[in-house]
Amino acid sequence: MNTMKKKAFEIRDMxxxxxxxxxLKQLNIDIYEKDVTALIGPSGxxxxxxxxxxxxxxxxxxxxxxxxxxxxxxxxxxxxxxxIITLRKNVGMVFQQPNPFPKSIYENxxxxxxxxxxxxxxxxxxxxxxxxxxxxxxxxxxxxLHRSALGLSGGQQQRLCIARCLAVEPEVILxxxxxxxxxxxxxxxxxxxxxxxxxxxxxVIVTHNMQQAARISDRTAFFLVGEILEVDDTQKIxxxxxxxxxxxxxxxxxx
Amino acid sequence: MTKRPKMDEELAAINKQVREMTDHIxxxxxNAVDAVVxxxxxxxxxxxxxxxxxxxxxxxxxxxxxxxMATQAPVASDLRYCISVRKMARHLERMGDHCExxxxxxxxxxxxxxxxxxxxxxxxxxxxxxxxxxAIDSFLNQDQELAKKVWKADEEVDxxxxxxxxxxxxxxxxxxxxxxxxxxxxxxxxxxRIADYATNICEETMFVLEGEEFDI
Numbered sequence: 001m002n003t004m005k006k007k008a009f010e011i012r013d014m015x016x017x018x019x020x021x022x023x024l025k026q027l028n029i030d031i032y033e034k035d036v037t038a039l040i041g042p043s044g045x046x047x048x049x050x051x052x053x054x055x056x057x058x059x060x061x062x063x064x065x066x067x068x069x070x071x072x073x074x075x076x077x078x079x080x081x082x083x084i085i086t087l088r089k090n091v092g093m094v095f096q097q098p099n100p101f102p103k104s105i106y107e108n109x110x111x112x113x114x115x116x117x118x119x120x121x122x123x124x125x126x127x128x129x130x131x132x133x134x135x136x137x138x139x140x141x142x143x144x145l146h147r148s149a150l151g152l153s154g155g156q157q158q159r160l161c162i163a164r165c166l167a168v169e170p171e172v173i174l175x176x177x178x179x180x181x182x183x184x185x186x187x188x189x190x191x192x193x194x195x196x197x198x199x200x201x202x203x204v205i206v207t208h209n210m211q212q213a214a215r216i217s218d219r220t221a222f223f224l225v226g227e228i229l230e231v232d233d234t235q236k237i238x239x240x241x242x243x244x245x246x247x248x249x250x251x252x253x254x255x
Numbered sequence: 256m257t258k259r260p261k262m263d264e265e266l267a268a269i270n271k272q273v274r275e276m277t278d279h280i281x282x283x284x285x286n287a288v289d290a291v292v293x294x295x296x297x298x299x300x301x302x303x304x305x306x307x308x309x310x311x312x313x314x315x316x317x318x319x320x321x322x323x324m325a326t327q328a329p330v331a332s333d334l335r336y337c338i339s340v341r342k343m344a345r346h347l348e349r350m351g352d353h354c355e356x357x358x359x360x361x362x363x364x365x366x367x368x369x370x371x372x373x374x375x376x377x378x379x380x381x382x383x384x385x386x387x388x389x390a391i392d393s394f395l396n397q398d399q400e401l402a403k404k405v406w407k408a409d410e411e412v413d414x415x416x417x418x419x420x421x422x423x424x425x426x427x428x429x430x431x432x433x434x435x436x437x438x439x440x441x442x443x444x445x446x447x448r449i450a451d452y453a454t455n456i457c458e459e460t461m462f463v464l465e466g467e468e469f470d471i
Contacts, residue, residue: 211328238330240466247331252259 005032008172008202009054014068016049016226018061023049025226027068031219033171036194036203038213038234041223042255047206050223051174054204055091056084073171089116092165096177098157100149100164105132105141108149108160112168131163135193155186159193166201173197175205179212191216210250214238222246262327266336269319273340276312277391280347283309283354284387284449288380290361291442294369299358309351316344335466339459343394346452346459350387353445353452360438372426372435375419376443382412383446383453390453393460402457409454416447 009031016024024046031037031054039047049058056077058064070077077087089112100108109131110124118124128145132138137159141152149160158178165173175194179187194203194216207213213220214234221231222243230243241247249255283302290299320337323329329337386408393401423440427433461469 210330214330239334241331250330251333252262254258 005035007031008033008072009204010069010071010074012069012071014050014053014066014070016046016053016058016067017063017065019063023226024053027228029221029228029231031172031202031204033202034198034200035218036198036205036216038217038220039204039206039223040208040210040213040220041249043208045223046226047223048176051093051176051204051206054172054174055088055093057093059084089168090170091172091174092168092170093174093176094158094161094165094178097181098154098161100152100157100160102148102150104146105149105152105160106145108164109167112164116168127167131166132160134166134197135159135163136189136196137163153186155182155189158182158186158190162190162193162197166197170201172202172204175203177206177208180208187212210238210252222249224249259327262329262333265319265323265327266333269316269323269337269340272312272316272319273343274395276309276316276344276347277395279305279309279312280350280354281388281391283351284384287354287357287361288377288384288446290358291364291369292373292377292380294361294365294367296362296365299361299365302358303355303362306351306355309348313344313348317341332463335463339394339463343456343459346455350449350452353449357442357445360442364435364438367432367435369432369435369439372423372430372432372439374422374439375415376439376446379412379415379419379443379446382408382415383450386412386450386453387456390456390460394456394463397460397464399461399464402460405453405457409450412447412450416443416450419443 007030009029011027011029011031014024014027015022027050039051041047052058053066053070054072058066066078072087072091075082101111103111106128109128110118113124113127118127129138129142132141137156140156149157152160158181162173162178179190182190191212194205197203198218205213205217217234219231220234220237222229222237222241222245224245230237230241230246232242237246238250241250283305286298286302289295290302320341324334324337327333386405389401389408390405392398393405420440420443423436423443427436427440430436458469461467
């Protein structure tokens with residue numbers, strides 16, 4: 001089934017080093033367009049490191065070196081002449097802790113579009129309304145757009161961060177444990193939102209919540225000590241994984 | 256040590272319940288056959304009297320699995336096992352029902368002279384009971400080869416059953432003991448059904464092992 005889907009990312013023989021330490025080993029994985037791909041595995045296994053490699057966030061880490069081939073829409077994102085600004089616009093990121101700027105709700109969302117040169121007030125207003133509607137926040141905040149984003153609840157802040165990410169019209173959204181700081185109700189809202197978003201965006205999510213991976217993802221990759229031990233359709237991983245270690249991890253017997 | 260001691264403890268408890276139920280059914284099948292062949296009405300009555308125990312065992316297994324799934328949220332092989340155990344308990348309970356029906360025929364024929372009319376009944380009885388034994392073992396030991404052996408044996412049981420049923424019904428129409436022959440024909444039918452449930456249990460064995468539905 002997935003062979004018919006277009007690949008957003010193609011990763012081949014990827015190694016990642018922090019100085020002399022090899023954090024990722026020979027990763028091979030395809031990430032398909034408009035799929036939710038979950039990355040699971042014990043702490044320190046390299047999931048977040050891998051996630052950050054997909055929009056070159058690791059460039060900021062001193063001593064980080066990547067080998068192998070990481071292609072986004074067919075292009076090598078680590079090629080010397082590759083435009084990293086465009087990459088980060090196309091591949092947005094949402095973090096574990098909601099991290100709105102200490103500015104108004106409105107300013108949080110228009111920040112990205114402004115950097116990319118959008119100045120027209122009407123266009124910016126449209127972006128604010130569209131993205132807040134996309135994340136289901138419009139009804140809750142439309143009458144206080146110019147108040148501080150820090151006054152929102154944790155769940156609302158996280159949805160605002162997703163809206164901020166959508167404002168620059170990315171193709172891919174990387175999510176690093178986006179609900180681990182949220183309560184169950186806020187978590188459910190984000191999970192429902194992810195299901196909505198996948199009709200338009202490709203999503204890669206790191207999660208420690210096995211049931212969350214099972215509930216919301218189409219494909220799941222199991223990481224262990226820097227390697228991908230198994231990647232397959234989520235349904236297969238959670239009903240009949242091929243690797244014994246995957247089985248032990250998803251059933252909570254180790255990790 | 257496992258990080259899910261409670262989960263493993265509950266699984267072990269379910270497994271124990273399954274073994275107890277299989278032990279009960281193994282005995283019921285052998286005793287039901289014996290009750291017919293040796294015209295042992297007391298044995299037959301015991302099978303009927305203990306029928307509720309089998310029902311209770313099925314309910315207890317279903318309830319334990321339901322609780323386990325709700326509280327432990329099993330995945331992969333634990334989930335497959337849990338789903339299969341519920342179906343397995345259903346198949347065992349149905350086997351128990353057929354044993355009770357056979358026992359009722361045994362009581363009905365306790366005074367009759369059945370030796371001349373038995374024909375291939377002991378043969379189909381030994382085949383069906385061996386299939387049930389092997390099917391149960393295939394499930395408990397997750398033995399794929401044994402499961403396949405049971406499927407193969409089912410074809411022969413079907414063939415022998417058709418022959419026995421026709422012979423008995425023919426004798427019921429023409430012979431001196433019409434009622435006995437008709438009873439034995441229906442006993443053959445119950446044995447054939449027990450063999451069918453044995454193949455169903457083997458489908459559960461394969462589901463636990465392979466994670467796919469098998470239909471034989």
